[in-house]
Amino acid sequence: MEHVEPILLSAFLDEEVTADERKQVEHHLAGCDACRAELQSLRATASLLRLLPEAPLPRTFYVTEAMVAPAPRAAESWWQRLMPRLAPLGAVAAMLLVLVLSAQLFMGGLGAPTATEPDIAASSMATEAPAGEIALEAEGNFDDASDDARVMEEPTEEAEDGPDAAMTLPEATEAAEEPEAAEEGDDAGNAAEPTEAVMEDNVLVDPPAAQPPVISARGNAEGGGSAQPGDGAAGSPAASGPSPLLNIATGLLLLAIFLLALRVLLYRRRAP
Amino acid sequence: MIWLSFFLFLMAAALLLWPKHVAHAVALDEPDDDELAHRAQRGDRTAFNRLVGRHQSLAYNVAYRTLGDGDRAADATQEAFLAAYRRIDSYHGGNFRAWLMRVVKNQCFDLMRYEKRRPAASLDAMLVLGEAPTPAVEHARPDAPDEAMMRAELASWLQEVLMQLPHDQRMTLVMSDVQGFSYEEIATAMETELGTVKSRLFRARRRVRELLQSQAELLPHAYRL
Numbered sequence: 001m002e003h004v005e006p007i008l009l010s011a012f013l014d015e016e017v018t019a020d021e022r023k024q025v026e027h028h029l030a031g032c033d034a035c036r037a038e039l040q041s042l043r044a045t046a047s048l049l050r051l052l053p054e055a056p057l058p059r060t061f062y063v064t065e066a067m068v069a070p071a072p073r074a075a076e077s078w079w080q081r082l083m084p085r086l087a088p089l090g091a092v093a094a095m096l097l098v099l100v101l102s103a104q105l106f107m108g109g110l111g112a113p114t115a116t117e118p119d120i121a122a123s124s125m126a127t128e129a130p131a132g133e134i135a136l137e138a139e140g141n142f143d144d145a146s147d148d149a150r151v152m153e154e155p156t157e158e159a160e161d162g163p164d165a166a167m168t169l170p171e172a173t174e175a176a177e178e179p180e181a182a183e184e185g186d187d188a189g190n191a192a193e194p195t196e197a198v199m200e201d202n203v204l205v206d207p208p209a210a211q212p213p214v215i216s217a218r219g220n221a222e223g224g225g226s227a228q229p230g231d232g233a234a235g236s237p238a239a240s241g242p243s244p245l246l247n248i249a250t251g252l253l254l255l256a257i258f259l260l261a262l263r264v265l266l267y268r269r270r271a272p
Numbered sequence: 273m274i275w276l277s278f279f280l281f282l283m284a285a286a287l288l289l290w291p292k293h294v295a296h297a298v299a300l301d302e303p304d305d306d307e308l309a310h311r312a313q314r315g316d317r318t319a320f321n322r323l324v325g326r327h328q329s330l331a332y333n334v335a336y337r338t339l340g341d342g343d344r345a346a347d348a349t350q351e352a353f354l355a356a357y358r359r360i361d362s363y364h365g366g367n368f369r370a371w372l373m374r375v376v377k378n379q380c381f382d383l384m385r386y387e388k389r390r391p392a393a394s395l396d397a398m399l400v401l402g403e404a405p406t407p408a409v410e411h412a413r414p415d416a417p418d419e420a421m422m423r424a425e426l427a428s429w430l431q432e433v434l435m436q437l438p439h440d441q442r443m444t445l446v447m448s449d450v451q452g453f454s455y456e457e458i459a460t461a462m463e464t465e466l467g468t469v470k471s472r473l474f475r476a477r478r479r480v481r482e483l484l485q486s487q488a489e490l491l492p493h494a495y496r497l
Contacts, residue, residue: 006474006478007470007471007474010470010473010474010477011455011470011473011474014448014455014473016454016455016466016470041481042477042481045449045477045480045481045484046448046449046477048430048480048484049430049445049449049450049480050449050450051423051426051427051430052337052427052430052431052450053423053424053427054329054333055332055333055336055337055342055345057328057329057332058332058342058346059346060324060325060328061324061328061331061332061346061349061350061353062321062324062325062353063317063320063321063324063353063354063357065317067354068317068354068357068358
């Protein structure tokens with residue numbers, strides 16, 4: 001006859017068995033003297049241990065104020081010593097990054113604030129250009145307003161690959177090359193000259209007036225957005241670069257990272 | 273009179289249906305362990321010390337039966353409560369005493385790692401030292417057997433037997449058969465699975481039985497296995 005596992009008998013003694021196990025053990029015990037003896041022996045052992053008296057307390061164990069003084073810190077590695085100092089720097093850096101990027105996004109959303117008269121004149125010329133082409137500043141205007149944002153009046157197909165308010169200088173540089181490729185497909189006759197214009201010290205050398213305007217990466221990058229909000233809505237949405245929604249999402253993500261860094265910093269200071 | 277009767281009827285109904293809530297409302301506000309722990313997590317050391325008052329005897333006894341020494345048990349218990357206070361944020365509700373026992377277990381095991389004094393190698397060695405309780409008791413005044421003295425001697429002997437178990441089996445056995453913890457509480461305290469608790473408990477009981485049976489003649493008749 002197969003006996004009950006002794007471990008199961010021990011658990012049965014403590015009523016720590018399932019209903020099925022209980023039935024199985026009880027059924028077996030009814031006809032097995034050996035298992036009943038084993039169970040009785042285990043019960044006697046457990047009962048004997050319960051005779052151990054409760055030891056009286058030698059003293060109380062309340063936690064006093066003196067006990068909860070901060071424990072001396074164990075030796076820390078160099079990076080563990082450095083991290084607490086880096087945390088506030090990281091928080092400040094994240095905050096500055098958020099502010100700068102938020103400002104850029106904001107400026108890009110509002111559009112280029114300044115448009116000088118020559119800029120407006122250039123824009124007017126651009127409006128006479130074939131539809132879908134972006135207006136450019138004249139070279140002279142460009143020199144005068146080298147750091148100012150240019151006005152983009154009519155977003156064109158080239159603007160799809162053109163600069164965007166949020167574009168950084170490297171990205172703008174790359175984007176400046178893309179309009180060249182786009183223009184080659186659209187206006188083959190004008191493709192060469194814009195290419196040449198872009199290639200000169202990354203500054204657009206304004207071709208003759210008849211020349212269709214192209215977008216300069218440098219000006220757009222510095223201007224922080226030459227597209228007006230209306231332009232983005234009127235023209236192709238892709239012409240204004242990344243969508244405002246993406247900009248907002250990026251800004252929120254950076255803000256969340258900053259807040260998290262701040263929270264960690266405050267928590268570390270508050271923890272005992 | 274009718275209104276009074278009606279009011280008394282409502283009170284009786286409330287007591288029958290919601291005795292715990294009524295008792296809680298009527299009696300002095302005695303917060304449970306979770307409430308006190310929650311207050312302690314907010315920095316209320318007085319609330320934590322109320323928990324100490326409730327559980328210090330249990331913690332000390334488990335430590336004492338596990339370590340086998342009163343002074344070490346007191347040190348381990350104090351360190352355990354201090355550690356529990358510092359890590360009170362890691363308690364997420366449920367069973368406070370099981371959580372506390374985990375802290376006690378960690379302190380006891382840490383102490384045992386560093387203890388220099390070895391437990392007695394065998395029961396015979398203790399008997400040679402004249403520590404054997406039962407024979408002396410059995411030869412005491414037969415006309416006036418001292419049950420309490422017999423129990424005290426038996427307790428001392430049982431403690432020596434416990435010290436011969438591996439410390440994980442020992443603490444499992446103490447928590448189960450001496451203090452009455454459930455398997456689930458033991459698993460929480462020992463940070464192990466239920467199956468492991470069952471296995472350890474059975475092996476501990478079997479070993480204790482073997483040791484006691486090997487010295488059966490030293491046990492009073494009433495306690496022989």
